[in-house]
Every structure is written in C-alpha cells, then in structure tokens.
Amino acid sequence: METKSIMIVGVGGQGTLLASRLLGNALLSKNYDVKVSEVHGMSQRGGSVVTYVKYGSKVASPIVALGEADLILSFEQLEAARWLPYLKKGGTIITNTQKMDPMPVVMGAAEYPHDILDAIRAKGVNLVAVDALSMAVQAGSAKAVNVALIGVMARNMDLEKQVWKDTIAATVPAKFLEMNEKAFELGYASQGE
Amino acid sequence: MEKQLLIGNEAIARGLYEAGCRVVSSYPGTPSTEVTETAAAYPEIYCEWSPNEKVGVETALGAAIAGARAFSGMKHVGLNVAADPLFTSSYTGINAGMVILVADDPGMHSSQNEQDSRHYAKAAKLMMLEPSDSQECKDYAKLAFTLSEQFDTPVMLRLTTRVAHSRSLVELGDREEVALHPYVKDTDKYVMMPGRAKKRHVIVENRVEAQKHWAETASINTVEDNGSKIGVICAGISYQYAQEALGDKVNYLKLGCVYPLPEKLIQGFSHHCEKVYVLEQLDPFLEEYCKTIGVDVIGKEVFTLQGEYSQRLIRKVVLGEEYPTTSLDMAIPPRPPVLCAGCPHRGLFYALKRLKVTVCGDIGCYTLGASAPLGMIDTCICMGASVSSLHGRNKANPENETKSVAVIGDSTFIHSGITSLIDIAYNHSNSTVIVLDNSITGMTGHQENPTTGKNIYGDPATAVNLEALAHAIGIHRVRVVDPYQLKECEDVIREELAAEEPSLVISRRPCALLKYVKHNPPMKVDTDKCVGCKMCQKIGCPALSIRDKKSCIDFTQCVGCGVCTQLCKFGAIVEGK
Incomplete structure (x- = not known):
C-alpha cells in the first residue's frame, strides 16, 4: 500500500502529541508500518507545533513535506491556514474552529486573519470545521479537545470505530478514560460545518 | 519477538538495556533527553x-574503566562541554564498553546553534555510528558496545532530531x-602524562587504521544497486529522505559508520x-x-549548509520534480513560542523591564523573555555564559x-x-546575578537536578542550598523573591543593583506546569471596569488578548497566577470561581 501522510498541527500545549500517539497506535494495531515524528523542547512552549504521522506497507521518511499530506488535523484556525501548503491536491483538512491569538496579534503588531475557513474553501479544499472545544467542555474538560478531534478524524478515515476506542482505552490514564470516551463520541458524531 | 513503536531515543535506551549496560550518566538536552529518561525505567x-555533560562523560568513563558497560548522552552543544574528557578518552581507551551519544539539531528546533558534531569524531579520533530509524538506533547502540570493546575505545553514536524524535x-x-570486566591497574594506559600519552597516541592512530579496514566490509555500510547511473552516498535521516524521494531510481551507499x-x-x-x-x-x-580520495561528488553546491533536508528538497534537486501546493492570499502572523501562562519567569522579567536594565541571558525556558513584549534579554550564548558575561561587562x-x-x-x-559566580566573588565585580529557581529543569521537559531534592528516580536526594552556596564562595548579599510579586521583585533588584558588593537574587517559584503545583481558577475580566488600556498585555501572557476593545482571558490557558491583576489600575481583572 502506498504511504499515507497525516499532519497534526496546533499550538504548543494543546495536546497534539497525545493525538499523534493515539493515531500511531491505532494504525499500528492494523499492522501498518508506521512512523510518527514529534516535536519536543522550545517549540512546544505555546508556539506553532506540527507532528507527522505516516503509514503504509513501508514508510521511509518520517516527515511530511509541502504538498504531500493526505489529511491535516488542525487544532486551531490560524494553524490550519499556516500549514495548508502541506496539503496534497485533493487532500482533506479538518480544523477546530477555536482561535488563539499569537503574541504578535496580542501586541497589535499583526492582525488575526478574518474568514480563514471561507478562504480555505474558496481554494477548493475539502474542509471539515468543528467546534471541538465545546465538545471537550461538554465531555468534562477543555483538555479533551485532542480526543474530540481524533473522533472527528476517525469519521474521515478507514479504521473501524472499535480500533479507535480500544486505542484510547490503552493510551489515556484510567481516571480520564470516561471523559475522553465521551469527547471521542461527540467528535465522531459531529458532521462539521 | 514483540515490536513497539519507539522514538529513536527510546530505542537507544532499549539498546543499552539489551547490551547489558550498567551505568548511565547524562545531562538533559533536546533532542537527547529521552534516552536517559527511558533507560532509568530499567x-x-x-x-x-x-550536573553537566563533562561530569556525565567522566562518570561513564570511570565506570567503563572500572569494568562496567557505560553510557553518556547529550545534545550537540553539550558535547562542547564534554570535549575535554572526550579527547583524552580516545587515548586511555576503556575496559568494558563505553558509548557516547550526541544528538545534533539541524534546523535548530530547540538549540542556539547548528553545529555538526561529526567533526568531533574525526578530531578526537573516535569511531562514530549514525542510525537512520529507531530499529537502527537499537541495533547500533548494541553494536557500538561490541566495537568499543573490540577496538578498546569509546564509540560515539550520532543522532539528528528527526531520528531522535521519530x-x-x-x-x-x-x-x-555482561559481567563486570576485572579492573587491572595499568598506568601506561590510564594515566595520561606526556611520556605515556605519546605512546598511547601511536595506539590511537593504529586503531583508526584498523577501524578503516573494518569499515570497508562492515555490515552497516551497505550498497543498494538498482542498476542506475546515479549514485547517492548518505547516512542517517538523509537515507530515509532519499529513499522516499528517489526510491529505486538511484543506487545507494548508506554509511552506518x-x-x-x-x-x-x-x-x-x-x-x-x-x-x-552526497x-x-x-x-x-x-x-x-x-573529494580527498579522488571521488567526484555533487553536494553542497546544489544543496545547503543550513537547516534540514527533506524528501522534497532531494526530489527537486536530483529529479527536478515538485508537488503542487495550495496557499492562501493572506498574511499569516507567526506564532513564536512564548512563556507559558502562569510561568514564574514572567513577573521577574516584567520587574527587569521596569528597571530598564541590560540582561545577560542564558539557556532555558527563560530565554523566551527575549521575545516581545517583554524583550528583556540582551545576550544568550551558552550554558552559564550569563554570569560570566555579566562579570566581563562590568569589568x-x-x-x-x-x-x-x-x-x-x-x-x-x-x-x-x-564557576562563573566564583569568578565574580574572587575577581570582584559588583554584579547582580538572578537565579530563576523554578525547582526543575524546564525546557527539556521536567528533569530533576541537584537543586530539586530528588534524583532521576524521584527519590529524595541531597539538594544544593543556593543561599549557603553563595555565602560559602563569598557572596554575602543573598535575597529571595517571589516572582509573582511584581513590586517586591522590582524593589529588591533595585536595592541589589545599588549595593556596593556582588549580590545573588533567587527568584523562587515552581514551574506552573509541575503536577504538584495547584492552580487557581482562571481570572475573569469585569468588562464594566475594563477601559481597554491594554496595560495587562504588557506582560506577554498567552492567556490574555483583546476582544471588542476589552481585555479577554482564555480560560483554557489561565492558571489564575494573578500577575496581570497587579498591572490593572481599574481593578478590572478579578478572581474567577
């Protein structure tokens, strides 16, 4: 099978690393060759972060380059816009509608772009936009936003739902399992804008 | 056998375990930290x-000479600190196997320079292996111990960020x-004084020749002949990029050594x-x-000395192919890393901003104090340079x-x-040094250190008393402040700057991300009182922004530290419930 490329992008601290581990473990249970490239260190401190997940019969490079991603899962609108050039022609982008001002915007040195979602759609890109933060809050904590988004992604991938649920149960701490399962279900049930 | 999805660093640790390694001593540094963290679970x-990389390598070398397989791992700039024992370990050789890992950071994801540590292998005449994925990380770590004992030398492993963290x-x-090798006193081998070292140098040069001979047929130096007219010579992650970009369109010489x-x-x-x-x-x-052996290759004239390679770059240069991309016709503001919401460093930097001082900075999360709007770092060079460069500045x-x-x-x-603070005391400059004591090694992801009172296992350990240390070396003005108290910080630092002797100020509060730190509910903005003056935005907190001309607090980030309330003259930021 040809290698598939997924990017998980967001703001450092949003839980993108756990999301990429969940995805990696779910794919592994289907016996794919899997590579996951993570970001550690300074870039994690509230900066723009990206994790690459690749799978197929044999994966070589662990990173995804411009124009190569089959799917981008974005935790924040501006990050969806930032990483869009990595999307393959015909690829899909799933984004959380949450907006987080980067420091240059907070300071008034730059403006947060308006109508990012419309602009992406205008390019003919397959876009799924969801309010994952509300789902996470509904599930019990804003911290579950990553698992809510995994739920949305699960709907857009070819793995059985049970694989995802088993992987979540095996990956997240037991005391947060119920909340994360709820967040996953809310994400899975959503249709997107 | 069981297969696991491991980052390169975890795989190295697994290799240490399987190879019978007994002693590991390292200082944390991205992208190397997880090797030692993972090894500690065995x-x-x-x-x-x-305490630093020099101590780590010396500890590992001591263990290897004593007869235990030993390891020390570090980031590229850490190897500069450990360079002193590194060069002479090449002369003494080992008793049981010793492996030194260095993780380079092309693209500088979390580093202050982009040095290529392969030069150290050549300069110190130490064999260096470079894996390209996690399986090779494990295999090469084990092989490195075998080679170390075969050639009586420490062997280096080199990773780059994408191998370490993929x-x-x-x-x-x-x-x-592996049983402890018996230690036999051998002063010709282990006591490096000029007369003995001259004899050891002969052995070093002969060893390199023997290793060259070994490398000609080594199983980790592999040729893949795809019948192409184009050849590619590569090592490490570049091999994976090349495989993805070029597949079977070229022949490969992959150098594991x-x-x-x-x-x-x-x-x-x-x-x-x-x-x-290449x-x-x-x-x-x-x-x-x-080029020195008469092989005409194409390399840096078409690639780059800076940053990371990718399959895209290789595809473009070698095949002239590029995939199309989509981008938006809008300005996308950058999102640089920032001090976290509730970070104790923020209040201290704000006090320094009020005092309009020049700040000699150092390596850690607090280097982010250089970013706007705080902008309160003037220099950042290497570990420890803040203190010594302040001394030089004052001289x-x-x-x-x-x-x-x-x-x-x-x-x-x-x-x-x-040592730099000792220089301030000994060669007397009237310097004011501030230790940002957040009770953890922060940037690398929360490692214990000699000030925290815990060891790598989280067990109680002797803690350095910074106040007593200062007194012992001759610094007698020692002040402790809480960085959440802006006025206190400003007043104390002003006093110490004015004092006519050197001072140590300890800004003490644990990192807001530590699990044991209890957070308050998020603060709230009373929009009736907020006049939109933006005063609270001056501390650069990522939880604070402006919405509809009023301050707005992001409840997903705010930890209720209350620093912003001290800036608001209108009492508009109030405690949440």
Whole structure:
C-alpha cells in the first residue's frame, strides 16, 4: 500500500502529541508500518507545533513535506491556514474552529486573519470545521479537545470505530478514560460545518 | 519477538538495556533527553542526571574503566562541554564498553546553534555510528558496545532530531548480562602524562587504521544497486529522505559508520555511477572526504549548509520534480513560542523591564523573555555564559554594574553558572546575578537536578542550598523573591543593583506546569471596569488578548497566577470561581 501522510498541527500545549500517539497506535494495531515524528523542547512552549504521522506497507521518511499530506488535523484556525501548503491536491483538512491569538496579534503588531475557513474553501479544499472545544467542555474538560478531534478524524478515515476506542482505552490514564470516551463520541458524531 | 513503536531515543535506551549496560550518566538536552529518561525505567541500569555533560562523560568513563558497560548522552552543544574528557578518552581507551551519544539539531528546533558534531569524531579520533530509524538506533547502540570493546575505545553514536524524535517499529530482544570486566591497574594506559600519552597516541592512530579496514566490509555500510547511473552516498535521516524521494531510481551507499570512512568502498561504489550525490545535512563532512580520495561528488553546491533536508528538497534537486501546493492570499502572523501562562519567569522579567536594565541571558525556558513584549534579554550564548558575561561587562565599564543583571535557571546555574559566580566573588565585580529557581529543569521537559531534592528516580536526594552556596564562595548579599510579586521583585533588584558588593537574587517559584503545583481558577475580566488600556498585555501572557476593545482571558490557558491583576489600575481583572 502506498504511504499515507497525516499532519497534526496546533499550538504548543494543546495536546497534539497525545493525538499523534493515539493515531500511531491505532494504525499500528492494523499492522501498518508506521512512523510518527514529534516535536519536543522550545517549540512546544505555546508556539506553532506540527507532528507527522505516516503509514503504509513501508514508510521511509518520517516527515511530511509541502504538498504531500493526505489529511491535516488542525487544532486551531490560524494553524490550519499556516500549514495548508502541506496539503496534497485533493487532500482533506479538518480544523477546530477555536482561535488563539499569537503574541504578535496580542501586541497589535499583526492582525488575526478574518474568514480563514471561507478562504480555505474558496481554494477548493475539502474542509471539515468543528467546534471541538465545546465538545471537550461538554465531555468534562477543555483538555479533551485532542480526543474530540481524533473522533472527528476517525469519521474521515478507514479504521473501524472499535480500533479507535480500544486505542484510547490503552493510551489515556484510567481516571480520564470516561471523559475522553465521551469527547471521542461527540467528535465522531459531529458532521462539521 | 514483540515490536513497539519507539522514538529513536527510546530505542537507544532499549539498546543499552539489551547490551547489558550498567551505568548511565547524562545531562538533559533536546533532542537527547529521552534516552536517559527511558533507560532509568530499567532497574538493571543505574542512571543519573549529572550536573553537566563533562561530569556525565567522566562518570561513564570511570565506570567503563572500572569494568562496567557505560553510557553518556547529550545534545550537540553539550558535547562542547564534554570535549575535554572526550579527547583524552580516545587515548586511555576503556575496559568494558563505553558509548557516547550526541544528538545534533539541524534546523535548530530547540538549540542556539547548528553545529555538526561529526567533526568531533574525526578530531578526537573516535569511531562514530549514525542510525537512520529507531530499529537502527537499537541495533547500533548494541553494536557500538561490541566495537568499543573490540577496538578498546569509546564509540560515539550520532543522532539528528528527526531520528531522535521519530517513532518507528522496533523489535525487542532480551538483555544480555555482561559481567563486570576485572579492573587491572595499568598506568601506561590510564594515566595520561606526556611520556605515556605519546605512546598511547601511536595506539590511537593504529586503531583508526584498523577501524578503516573494518569499515570497508562492515555490515552497516551497505550498497543498494538498482542498476542506475546515479549514485547517492548518505547516512542517517538523509537515507530515509532519499529513499522516499528517489526510491529505486538511484543506487545507494548508506554509511552506518560516518567515522572513519571506507575509502575503497566509496571509490568502488562511485566507479559504477556517472553522477554521485552526497546527501548530508549541515557540513560537507562526507563530501570533503570523498573529494580527498579522488571521488567526484555533487553536494553542497546544489544543496545547503543550513537547516534540514527533506524528501522534497532531494526530489527537486536530483529529479527536478515538485508537488503542487495550495496557499492562501493572506498574511499569516507567526506564532513564536512564548512563556507559558502562569510561568514564574514572567513577573521577574516584567520587574527587569521596569528597571530598564541590560540582561545577560542564558539557556532555558527563560530565554523566551527575549521575545516581545517583554524583550528583556540582551545576550544568550551558552550554558552559564550569563554570569560570566555579566562579570566581563562590568569589568569593561564599572558603570554597567548598577544597570546590568544576569538571569540563569536553577539547573543551568548548577551546570556551569557556579564557576562563573566564583569568578565574580574572587575577581570582584559588583554584579547582580538572578537565579530563576523554578525547582526543575524546564525546557527539556521536567528533569530533576541537584537543586530539586530528588534524583532521576524521584527519590529524595541531597539538594544544593543556593543561599549557603553563595555565602560559602563569598557572596554575602543573598535575597529571595517571589516572582509573582511584581513590586517586591522590582524593589529588591533595585536595592541589589545599588549595593556596593556582588549580590545573588533567587527568584523562587515552581514551574506552573509541575503536577504538584495547584492552580487557581482562571481570572475573569469585569468588562464594566475594563477601559481597554491594554496595560495587562504588557506582560506577554498567552492567556490574555483583546476582544471588542476589552481585555479577554482564555480560560483554557489561565492558571489564575494573578500577575496581570497587579498591572490593572481599574481593578478590572478579578478572581474567577
């Protein structure tokens, strides 16, 4: 099978690393060759972060380059816009509608772009936009936003739902399992804008 | 055998375990930290966080000479600190196997420079292996111990960020217990004084020749002949990029050992190709070697000395192909990393901003104090340089003494700030040094250090008392402040700048991300009271922004530290419930 490329992008601290581990473990249970490239260190401190997940019969490079991603899962609108050039022609982008001002915007040195979602759609890109933060809050904590988004992604991938649920149960701490399962279900049930 | 999805660093640790390694001593540094963190989970391996990389390598060498397989790992700039024992360990050799890992950071994801540590292997005449994925990380770590004992030398492993921090499948094996090698006193080998070292140097040069011979037929130096006229010579992650970009369109010479290099193997491989590319990030290390042995290769003239390679770059240069991309016609503001919401460093930097001082900075999370809107770091060079460069600044012009400070984290201070502070006391400059004591090594992801009172296992350990240490070395003005108290910080630092002797200010509050730190509910903005003056935005908190001309607090980020309330003259920021 040809290698598939997924990017998980967001703001450092949003839980993108756990999301990429969940995805990696779910794919592994289907016996794919899997590579996951993570970001550690300074870039994690509230900066723009990206994790690459690749799978197929044999994966070589662990990173995804411009124009190569089959799917981008974005935790924040501006990050969806930032990483869009990595999307393959015909690829899909799933984004959380949450907006987080980067420091240059907070300071008034730059403006947060308006109508990012419309602009992406205008390019003919397959876009799924969801309010994952509300789902996470509904599930019990804003911290579950990553698992809510995994739920949305699960709907857009070819793995059985049970694989995802088993992987979540095996990956997240037991005391947060119920909340994360709820967040996953809310994400899975959503249709997107 | 069981397979696991491991990052390269975890796979290295697994290799240490399976190879019967007994002693690990390292200082944390991205992208190397997880090797030692993971190794600490194996009860068969004694692990420790050392105060710095020099101590780590010396501890590992001591263990290897005593007869235990030993390891020390570090980031590229850490190897500079450990360079002193590194060079002479090449002369003494080992007793039981010793492996030194260095993780380079092309693209500088979390580093202050982009050095290519392969030069150290050549300069210190130490064999260096470079894996390209996690399975190779494990395999090469084990092989490195075998080679170390075969050639009586420490062997280096070199990783780059994408290998260290990428997960791929690793087949697990069992641990092979290696008995302690008996220690036999041998002063000709282990006491490096001029007369003895001259004799050892002969052995070093002979060893490199023997290793070159080994490299010609080594199983980790592999040729993949796809019947192409184009050849590619590569090592490490560049091999994976090349495989993805070029597949079977080219022939490959993959070098698992990047020092010493196999002359005949390279010549033989290149002889059958019309065109040979060398694919290597950073410096033309392989390329220059190829040229010295008369092999005409294409390298840096079409690639780059800076940043990371990718399959896209290789595809473009070698095949002239590029995939189309989509981008938006709008300005996308950058999102640089920032001090976290509730970070104790923020309040201290705000006090420094009020005092309008020059700040000699250091390596850690607090380097982010350089970013706007705080903008309160003037220099950042290397671990410990804040303290010594402040001393130099004050010697250059004593007028600087009342308007300059150094800031350094607790772990960095232990690493290499102490000797600099001794210089301030001994050679007397009226300097004000601020230790940002957040009770953890922060940037690398929360490692214990000699000030925290815990060891790598989280067990109680002797803690350095910074106040007593200062007194012991002759610094008698020692003040402790809470960085959440803006006025207190400003007043104390002003007093210490004015004092006519050196001072140590300890800004003490644990990192807001530590699990044991209890957070308050998020603060709230009383929109009736908020006049939109933006005063609270001056501290650069990522939880604070402006919405509809009023301050707005992001409840997902705010930890209720209350620093912003001290800036609001209208009482508009109130405690949440």
